[in-house]
Amino acid sequence: MSGKRTFSLTDGIETGAAWLLAFLWLLPLLYAFWSAFHPSEYATRFDLFAPLTLDNFRTAWSRAPFARYFVNTFMLVTSILIAQFVLCTLAAYAFARFRFWGRDVAFALVLVQLMIMPEVLIVENYRTMSHLGLVDSILGIGLPYMASAFGIFLLRQTFKTIPKELEEAARVEGCGMLQVLWKVYVPLAKPTYVAYGLVSVSYHWNNFLWPLVITNSVTTRPLTVGLAIFGAPESGVDWSIITAGTLLAVAPLLAAFLLFQRQFVQSFMHAGIK
Amino acid sequence: MRFSQSALNHVYGWLLLTPAAILLIAFTHYPTAATLWQSFFSTGTALRPAAFVGLDNYLFMLEDDVFWTVVRNNVIFAAGTIPVSIAIAFLMAIWVNGKLPLRGLARMSYFTPTILPMIAVANIWLFFYSPDIGLLDQVLGAFGLPGHNWLGDPDTVLGCIIVLAIWKEAGFFMIFYLAALQSVPPDLEEAAKLEGASRWYFFRRVTFPLLMPTTLFVMINAVINSFKLVDQLFILTKGGPDNASSLLLYYIYEVAFSFFDQAYAATLTVVLLAALAIIAIGQFVILDKRIHYR
Numbered sequence: 001m002s003g004k005r006t007f008s009l010t011d012g013i014e015t016g017a018a019w020l021l022a023f024l025w026l027l028p029l030l031y032a033f034w035s036a037f038h039p040s041e042y043a044t045r046f047d048l049f050a051p052l053t054l055d056n057f058r059t060a061w062s063r064a065p066f067a068r069y070f071v072n073t074f075m076l077v078t079s080i081l082i083a084q085f086v087l088c089t090l091a092a093y094a095f096a097r098f099r100f101w102g103r104d105v106a107f108a109l110v111l112v113q114l115m116i117m118p119e120v121l122i123v124e125n126y127r128t129m130s131h132l133g134l135v136d137s138i139l140g141i142g143l144p145y146m147a148s149a150f151g152i153f154l155l156r157q158t159f160k161t162i163p164k165e166l167e168e169a170a171r172v173e174g175c176g177m178l179q180v181l182w183k184v185y186v187p188l189a190k191p192t193y194v195a196y197g198l199v200s201v202s203y204h205w206n207n208f209l210w211p212l213v214i215t216n217s218v219t220t221r222p223l224t225v226g227l228a229i230f231g232a233p234e235s236g237v238d239w240s241i242i243t244a245g246t247l248l249a250v251a252p253l254l255a256a257f258l259l260f261q262r263q264f265v266q267s268f269m270h271a272g273i274k
Numbered sequence: 275m276r277f278s279q280s281a282l283n284h285v286y287g288w289l290l291l292t293p294a295a296i297l298l299i300a301f302t303h304y305p306t307a308a309t310l311w312q313s314f315f316s317t318g319t320a321l322r323p324a325a326f327v328g329l330d331n332y333l334f335m336l337e338d339d340v341f342w343t344v345v346r347n348n349v350i351f352a353a354g355t356i357p358v359s360i361a362i363a364f365l366m367a368i369w370v371n372g373k374l375p376l377r378g379l380a381r382m383s384y385f386t387p388t389i390l391p392m393i394a395v396a397n398i399w400l401f402f403y404s405p406d407i408g409l410l411d412q413v414l415g416a417f418g419l420p421g422h423n424w425l426g427d428p429d430t431v432l433g434c435i436i437v438l439a440i441w442k443e444a445g446f447f448m449i450f451y452l453a454a455l456q457s458v459p460p461d462l463e464e465a466a467k468l469e470g471a472s473r474w475y476f477f478r479r480v481t482f483p484l485l486m487p488t489t490l491f492v493m494i495n496a497v498i499n500s501f502k503l504v505d506q507l508f509i510l511t512k513g514g515p516d517n518a519s520s521l522l523l524y525y526i527y528e529v530a531f532s533f534f535d536q537a538y539a540a541t542l543t544v545v546l547l548a549a550l551a552i553i554a555i556g557q558f559v560i561l562d563k564r565i566h567y568r
Contacts, residue, residue, distance in 0.1 A: 018369040021362070022383035025441065028398040029386060031409065037403075044407040053491040091294035100287030106295070113302045115554045119502055120546055121521070122537045123530045124305030124312070147297035156363045179284055206391035208505040209523075215533060228508055231397045239401055240358070246394045257389050261382055264389065268446070 042240040050239040056244035060230075063207050063241070066248055069226035076211075076222050077140050077204045083146040084194065084200060092155030093145070093181050097167070113149035122213050129214060136220050141211050145204065151196055154271060158192040159185055195267035202264075205253050223249045315345060324537065331458035331541040341542070343517045344525045347432060352500035353522060354436035355443070360492055362444040364485075367451030381452075384445040392442060396509035399438050400425075403510070425511055428518035429469060435519050438506055443499065447492045454488040455481075494557050522546055 014080045027065070035043045035059065035104045044051040095098070095107055117124060125144055126135070134140035162185060163177045184242045186193075208224040223230075247254075257264050313331050335341050370381045378405040402409045410415030411421040424430050458481065466476045492562065501527055504524040511530065513520030518526075523546065530539035 014369065015374060016388065017460070018366075018374050018380055021366070022380045025445065026383040028402070028441075031401070032398050044401075044412070054378060073405075087294040087297065090290040094287045094290035098283050098287035098290070100284040100291075103287065106291060109303065110294075110298060112306075113298060115304055115550045116306060116499070116547065117502065118301055118567055120543065120550065121301070121305040122527065123536060123543055126302065128305065136475070143297065144301035147294040147301075149298070152294065173278045178462055201287070202389050206389075206393075207393065208393050208508070209527065213527070224391050224505075226335065227381055227391075227397070228393050231393075231400075231509060242397055243401075246397045250394050253389055254386075257386070258382075261378075261385075265381065265385060265452075268385075270386070270451045274313075 004038035017169060032063060032243040032247055035240050036247050038240065040238050040240040041114050043243075056240040057248065060241050060245035060248060064230045064245065066223075066226070066228060066245070068218055069223045069249075070252075072138060072220060073205060073222040075223075076141055077201050078107035079138065080142040080145055080204050083142070083198055084148050084151050085197075087147050088155050088196075089181070089186065092159055093151045093185060095152065095156045096159035097164075098249055100180060108129050110149050113147075114153070122210055126213055135214060136216050140214050141220070141222070142204075142209065142245075147201070149201070150271075154192055155189060158189045162188050191270065194263070195270040198243055198264055198267040199271045202257075276466045279479045285491075291472055307545045309540045309547065312537055313544050315537055317535050317537040326538075331537055334538065340520070340525065344520050344522050345545075347520060348516070348522045349501065350496065351436060351439070354433070356493065356496040357437075359440045360447060360489065360496060360563060362440065363447030363492065364451055364489075366444060366448040367455055368481075371452055371455045372450070384448055386445065387442045388446040388449075389541055392505035394502070395442065395508060396438070396506040399434075399506075400510055403434050410539055425519075426515055428515055429516065431511055431519040434504060435510065438510075439500075443496065447496065450488050450492050451485060454485050458484055472508055494553065497553055500552065501549060532536055538547075542560075 016068075034046070035054050037054070038050045039053050039055070044268045091110070094112075095103065129135050129143075132140075134143065166188075168185050169178050170184050173185060206224060207222075208228070211222050212225050212228070215225060218226075227245060228244050314326060314328060314331070315324040316322075316327045366384045370377050370384065374380055405411060405423040405426070406421040408424075410424065417420065422430065422433050462480060466480065471479075501521075501523060504521050504527070507519060507521065507524045512521040513524050517525075520544065524547065526539050527564065528540045529535050529542060
């Protein structure tokens with residue numbers, strides 16, 4: 001009755017299935033690498049001895065203003081992240097540690113955004129942005145996301161776990177309200193900031209629909225929108241160049257993910273469990 | 275002294291909340307209300323300003339064949355994507371949490387689609403689906419099967435979109451199961467082994483019920499995503515052929531920004547908001563039940 005032996009066959013099948021799935025899940029990326037690093041004759045033909053080349057990357061880089069798109073995406077992602085950290089920290093502190101009129105109603109109203117994300121409200125938000133004169137600006141892309149219900153909720157949960165005695169001790173030392181927040185709460189919530197930051201950066205690096213709606217020039221378009229225009233059939237570029245452009249656009253995030261894989265997975269977990 | 279402290283609490287609380295509240299009201303609550311309001315007006319033009327039309331937009335919507343196609347597509351898309359991606363996510367989590375060789379690499383493969391932009395991966399999948407030269411047709415060709423215009427055929431296009439969505443989402447859902455599995459105490463499995471319970475029995479009677487709350491959470495996320503996930507359509511199909519792959523949010527985008535019919539777009543958005551509201555209420559009811567059981 002040795003359990004090990006009877007399990008080994010099913011174990012083998014399971015391992016095989018797990019790896020087949022892993023291969024299928026990685027296949028699109030593997031293909032993109034294949035096609036981007038080989039001459040276009042080999043884009044759809046698989047030959048182990050096909051010559052390697054970087055020409056596709058050079059061509060892609062010269063055919064579209066990728067440098068500008070990178071700058072735009074970088075500015076977008078950082079401005080959203082900074083604003084989210086500030087706004088969500090203040091609001092989360094209020095919800096976690098202050099008793100004020102209408103707190104519970106206000107909190108419920110904040111959580112509405114978890115369901116009704118800005119993507120759903122593109123029509124009205126476009127109207128608002130045109131009234132504010134923010135159409136086709138980086139601020140216009142970022143503004144609807146800056147007060148994030150998800151961030152407020154996550155930080156509130158974290159702040160609630162911090163012992164009140166620490167706050168009282170800091171008060172005795174003569175710290176004001178904002179100093180307490182800055183010196184006690186923010187440092188202790190560092191893992192939550194890292195987790196939320198990673199989730200936010202990858203979300204906004206990848207976001208497409210709203211940026212597409214609100215931008216209409218090279219000076220504001222983020223990478224995703226630029227890539228969609230670059231890859232459109234009308235622009236008449238071939239597979240190898242499209243995949244090279246695609247890899248260029250995802251390279252920073254992909255590299256960061258491969259380097260800090262553990263941290264990424266942990267962050268998504270941390271953000272998901274709360 | 276005490277009294278003034280608690281009064282200060284009200285002031286401080288609201289002061290801290292105000293910046294976030296202004297933005298949330300401006301870009302979530304106000305537009306939600308405005309969408310509802312706009313749906314009762316006609317789209318204004320330079321010559322004719324918007325006028326109150328009552329329920330005309332809704333009556334038009336009920337007569338609009340494209341609307342019904344899009345709703346049907348969205349239901350099929352949700353029904354095709356949600357169960358399969360959750361089942362795969364579950365399997366992935368169990369494998370990655372078990373004693374799979376090189377499981378770090380497997381976990382990375384599963385999770386990679388989550389961090390890649392949909393727009394970028396759609397570019398790659400476009401090649402997979404392209405007729406004759408695409409990978410799918412090449413593989414089928416190797417077995418002597420004929421090529422097929424996967425994205426050009428109204429019968430297969432939605433299936434293609436569903437497969438892509440499953441691939442994109444399963445790794446993300448895996449994370450939640452993985453987190454839940456790691457909180458299952460290992461002595462439970464030890465005890466089950468001592469009692470001679472089979473792995474399947476243990477899974478059916480212990481792991482699966484323990485992960486029920488996670489499944490609910492993931493399911494709600496998946497349902498919301500099935501209304502939100504439209505980026506791939508811009509690259510793969512533009513909603514075609516003949517709206518066979520169009521989804522509700524994509525249709526809203528088209529109506530608002532290609533046909534410039536703001537009022538009708540608002541009306542369609544109300545439907546989407548209503549669907550989300552129903553999910554929210556459903557979530558509330560389910561979570562309430564769970565608390566009763568405890």
